[in-house]
Amino acid sequence: EAQVTQNPRYLITVTGKKLTVTCSQNMNHEYMSWYRQDPGLGLRQIYYSMNVEVTDKGDVPEGYKVSRKEKRNFPLILESPSPNQTSLYFCASSPGPGKSGKLFFGSGTQLSVL
Amino acid sequence: GEDVEQSLFLSVREGDSSVINCTYTDSSSTYLYWYKQEPGAGLQLLTYIFSNMDMKQDQRLTVLLNKKDKHLSLRIADTQTGDSAIYFCAESFPGNTPLVFGKGTRLSVIA
Numbered sequence: 001e002a003q004v005t006q007n008p009r010y011l012i013t014v015t016g017k018k019l020t021v022t023c024s025q026n027m028n029h030e031y032m033s034w035y036r037q038d039p040g041l042g043l044r045q046i047y048y049s050m051n052v053e054v055t056d057k058g059d060v061p062e063g064y065k066v067s068r069k070e071k072r073n074f075p076l077i078l079e080s081p082s083p084n085q086t087s088l089y090f091c092a093s094s095p096g097p098g099k100s101g102k103l104f105f106g107s108g109t110q111l112s113v114l
Numbered sequence: 115g116e117d118v119e120q121s122l123f124l125s126v127r128e129g130d131s132s133v134i135n136c137t138y139t140d141s142s143s144t145y146l147y148w149y150k151q152e153p154g155a156g157l158q159l160l161t162y163i164f165s166n167m168d169m170k171q172d173q174r175l176t177v178l179l180n181k182k183d184k185h186l187s188l189r190i191a192d193t194q195t196g197d198s199a200i201y202f203c204a205e206s207f208p209g210n211t212p213l214v215f216g217k218g219t220r221l222s223v224i225a
Contacts, residue, residue, distance in 0.1 A: 041217065043202065101145050107155060
């Protein structure tokens, strides 16, 4: 089944403790992206990647890192999480924004930073 | 820069039609999309329209695009309780520019 898999689904952590949210897609998509969703603010893009070893900042990249060493995986890293990073995070992939805006989304990761 | 605006809430009675509206500022978009987010889930692509089309119909869904006014709408006929969700409009642009999303409209269907 074609899908985008994120883990974990829920995560509670404390300020300053490094964490990684994993994202994997099985559709051989070139484009992958991370969003955060906050009430009243909608979806905001954190980072995106056009292909392997190519990453770019989105609208709200501060406090986040990403890597794209393989086509299928695009982990989101919070080196030193802070309470303002408490949010619902989504990973998404598509054949490419220039080719298709048909994004496939993961089920989300609800992160709470205490 | 690009901006996509939607009203935040809409409430309708079961069986009525719902109309969700969206306005955008950048007329260079290639496609416009509607995504649906059900409670506790990620977004799913519902339908989309090419920017040089006026209308697209898909079963209970009708998308209308007014390029002159930069206005996009999604009409859901015979709205059901299962249609309760957040609906996002989004636009794409030529090249590799990422999608721009609106903030989403929460549709509540009253039985």
